[in-house]
Amino acid sequence: MAELNIFVFILLYLINSAVGSGILCEIGFCQKFVNDGGCSQPAADCSINNATHTGMWLPSPTLCNCCEYCLPFYGREQPCSLGGTGTGTNIGRCTDGYTCERHEDGGSYCQRMDTECHRAQDSYDQRSALGQVGVLEERPLCDGKGQYAHISCTPTQTCFCQTEHGERIFGEAPNLGAGMPEKMRCGCSMLYHKITTTISPGVPEPVTTPRCTSDGNFHPIQCVGNTCYCVDIITGRFLDGAERSVNLTEEPITKMVCYDRDLDNYPEQSEGDPPYKFTTSCYENIVEVSSWIQQSIEDGYNMEYHNSLPECLPDGSSGRIALLGNGTKICVDERGQPIKDYSAAPGTPEFDNMDCKCALTSHIMTSNELPVCCRNGNFRRIQCRRGVCWCVDAEGRQQGGESESIMTLACFNVAWRDC
Known part of the structure; x- marks a missing residue:
């Protein structure tokens, strides 16, 4: 039963948004409708490109969407409607990051949302005005709801996926500039996070999730049962075409037009x-352990499954920290290969707080100026380059300005080199 539920969940997710629906209109209806009744003039906001006029082109609220329609976006302090009897009718909405609020004068106006991300932006702006922002600090990105955007980037290093609360999740890629928010949408990573935090804790077996690539996008190949499909890496939607699917009982995924060997971390699984x-x-390993659990249930045993099931990252790997036979932890890449000699012995503070984030960032960076890592692969609290030093957080993001004297940094301690 669990397998059926998992199958239905993934199937619905992958194909639901790809199946459109609409009202079929008679050929020539729009031409006759426009000629006879005409279309009203859409708002100018979508056509005027300046700070006070913005909007979004949408299908018109008319039969068959025959006319153009512009939904205006209202800026700060512009009048808006909260809805309800006697409050007027909205012809637009407050722009992204703003909400309609009642004012003491009795009117309603668009005001910037009071959110954690907006407060972080305000803090950045205040420090920037005082000259207290570091050269490698980046203003936080917020989405249209005022929450943290899907990625956070460190200049010259990498971008990583994050939740709306700014919590780092799976997905990291080299920071290649201004286009990263569009190239790295993190849709697969965010879906994985939602599934594992809302569904998985309440079920006895791991819930199957779509497979992601290392940057948090959807892997171009997704499988349901024995059938694999090519999908859009941003949306996860199925792509049409006979060469965009295979039946694994007959053909390997290497026959698919969307197969990319560089994205296949385990090519040996596709051979034979x-x-x-x-x-x-x-x-x-999950399939094997799950079969043990199922067998124990059938045999009348009450097996403690929560402590025995393996956990896989969204790309199907076992994790970025591996445990050796002697109990030592090491940092590994997406293929399970050691990253340099980063390690931590059991019973040490380095062992307990090991996260390998610096090791992984250095591993995927394209720049020659790599961050300095601790012996266990974590970011060293103080980073230095070209004669100046600065503090960073656990993600490697600069905090505060630079200084030529390490001792003046807020994060300085005498053992800063021996992290």
């Missing part, structure tokens, strides 16, 4: 004789 697979060692 039919029936083929699109899996990983971590996924296989």
Whole structure:
């Protein structure tokens, strides 16, 4: 039953948004409608490109969407309607990051939302005006609801996926400039996070999630049962075409037009004789342990499954920290290979707080100026380059300005080199 529920969940997610619906209109209806009745003039906001006129082109609220329609966006302090009897009718809405609020004069106006992300932006702006912003600090990005945007970027280093609360989640890629928010949408990573935090805790077995690439986007190949499909890496939607799907009982994923060997971290799983697979060692371990649990239930045993099931990252790997036979932790890449000699021995503080974030960032960076990592792969609290030093947080993001004297930094301590 659990497998059926998982199958239905993934199937609905991947194809629901791709199946459109609408009213079929008679050929020539719009031409006759426009000629006979005409279209009203849309608001000018969508056509005027300046700070006081913005909007969004949408299908018109007319039969068959025959006319153009512009939904105006109202800026700060512009009048708006809260809705309700006698309050007027909105022909637009407050722009992204703003909400309609009642004013003491009795009117309603668009005001900037009071959110954690907006407060972080305000703090940045205040420090910037005082000259207290570091050269590698970046103003927080907020979405249209005032929450943290889907990625956070560090100049010259990387961008990583985050939740609306600014919590870092799976997904990291080299920071290639201004286009990163569009290239790295983190849709798969955010879906994985929602599933594992809202659904997985209440069920006895891991819930199957779409597979992601290392940057948090959807892997171009997704499988439901024995059938694999090519999908849009941003939306996860199925792509049409005979060459965009295969039946694993007959063909491997390498036959698909969207197959990219660079994205296949486990090509050995795609080789051999039919029936083929699109899996990983971590996924296989889950299947094996799940079968043990199912067998124990059938045999009348009450097996403690919560402490025995493996956990896989969204890309199907076992994690970025591996445990050696002697109990030592090491940092590994997406293919499970060690990253340099970063390690931590059991029973040490380095072992307990090891996260390998600096090791992983350095591993994927394209720049020659790499951050300095601690022995366990964490970011060293103080980073230095070209004669100046600055403080960073656990994610490697600069905090505060630079200084030529390390001792003047807020994060300085005498053992700063031996992190």
